[in-house]
Amino acid sequence: MAGHSKWANIQHRKGRQDAKRGKIFTRLIKEITVAARMGGGDPGTNPRLRLAMDKAYSNNMPKDNVERAIKRGSGELEGVEYQEIRYEGYGINGAAVMVDCMTDNKTRTVADVRHAFSKYGGNLGTDGSVAFMFKHCGQMIFAPGTDENGLMEVALDAGAEDIVTNDDGSIEVITAPNDFVNVKQALEAAGYKPEFGEVIMKPANEVEFTGDDAVKMQKLLDALEDLDDVQEVFTTAVIEE
Numbered sequence: 001m002a003g004h005s006k007w008a009n010i011q012h013r014k015g016r017q018d019a020k021r022g023k024i025f026t027r028l029i030k031e032i033t034v035a036a037r038m039g040g041g042d043p044g045t046n047p048r049l050r051l052a053m054d055k056a057y058s059n060n061m062p063k064d065n066v067e068r069a070i071k072r073g074s075g076e077l078e079g080v081e082y083q084e085i086r087y088e089g090y091g092i093n094g095a096a097v098m099v100d101c102m103t104d105n106k107t108r109t110v111a112d113v114r115h116a117f118s119k120y121g122g123n124l125g126t127d128g129s130v131a132f133m134f135k136h137c138g139q140m141i142f143a144p145g146t147d148e149n150g151l152m153e154v155a156l157d158a159g160a161e162d163i164v165t166n167d168d169g170s171i172e173v174i175t176a177p178n179d180f181v182n183v184k185q186a187l188e189a190a191g192y193k194p195e196f197g198e199v200i201m202k203p204a205n206e207v208e209f210t211g212d213d214a215v216k217m218q219k220l221l222d223a224l225e226d227l228d229d230v231q232e233v234f235t236t237a238v239i240e241e
Contacts, residue, residue: 016167018050028052029065030055031052031055031102031231032069033070033072034084034102035052035071040074050197051180051181052227055198079129081104084101086131087101088129088130089117090125090129091117091217092121092122092213094207094237095211095235096130096134097122098130098134098232098233098234099224099230101227101231102229109229112227112229113224116220116227120219126213133203133236134201134203136177136202138173138176139198139200139202140183140184140194140197142170142194142195146171146192147192150192151163154192158181158186159182160174160175160178161174161176178196200232200234201234201236203236205236205238206236206238208238209237209240214239221239
C-alpha cells in the first residue's frame with residue numbers, strides 16, 4: 001500500500017472507531033470471553049487472551065470488566081456461549097470483504113450479514129472465496145517522522161517479520177500473530193508508540209475507491225460493522241478521503 005496515503009486512511013479508521021466506542025467494549029468482552037474459553041484464563045500461556053486484554057486496557061476498559069469476562073470464559077461465571085464464524089464476500093468493483101463474527105444465534109447472524117451485503121451492492125460468498133487474498137498478521141503503524149533506523153532495530157530484535165516505509169512517511173511493522181504483543185511492548189518500552197496496532201487480516205493487494213464508489217463501499221462496510229454480532233471487518237478496498 002506504499003502508493004496510498006496509509007496515514008490518512010489510518011486516521012480515518014481511528015475516527016470511525018472512536019465514534020463507536022461503546023460498541024468496542026462489547027466486542028472486546030466477547031473476544032476475551034472466547035479467548036479464555038478456548039485457551040484458559042492465564043494470559044501467560046494464552047497469547048490470544050493476552051492480546052485481547054492488551055487491547056481492552058489500551059481502550060481504557062475497567063479491570064473488573066476484563067476479569068469478569070475471563071471468568072465467564074473459563075467457566076467460573078455463567079454466561080452466553082459465543083460461536084466464532086467468518087463470512088466472506090464481495091463489495092462493489094470486486095473488492096473482497098471478510099467479516100469476523102461472534103454469535104449465540106448463527107441463523108440471525110448470517111441473515112443480517114447477507115442483508116447488509118445485498119442492500120449495498122455486494123454479495124455473500126462461500127467459505128474460502130476471498131480468504132486467500134489476505135494474510136493473518138500483526139500490524140502497527142507509526143507516524144510520519146518516526147526514527148526509521150531506531151524503530152527498525154528494535155522491531156527486528158523483538159521478532160518483527162517486516163518493516164515498510166510508506167510514501168507518506170508512515171512506517172508499518174508486520175509481525176506473526178503470536179509475536180504481536182511482544183514486539184509492540186518492546187517498541188513501546190523503547191519509546192515507539194504506534195498510532196494503530198492490531199492483529200488483522202492484511203490484504204495482499206488493494207483496490208482504491210474514490211468518488212461515488214467510495215461512498216457506496218463505505219456504506220457497505222459501515223452496515224457490516226454496525227451489526228451486533230460483527231467483531232471485525234477486513235477488506236481489500238482502500239477508501240480515499
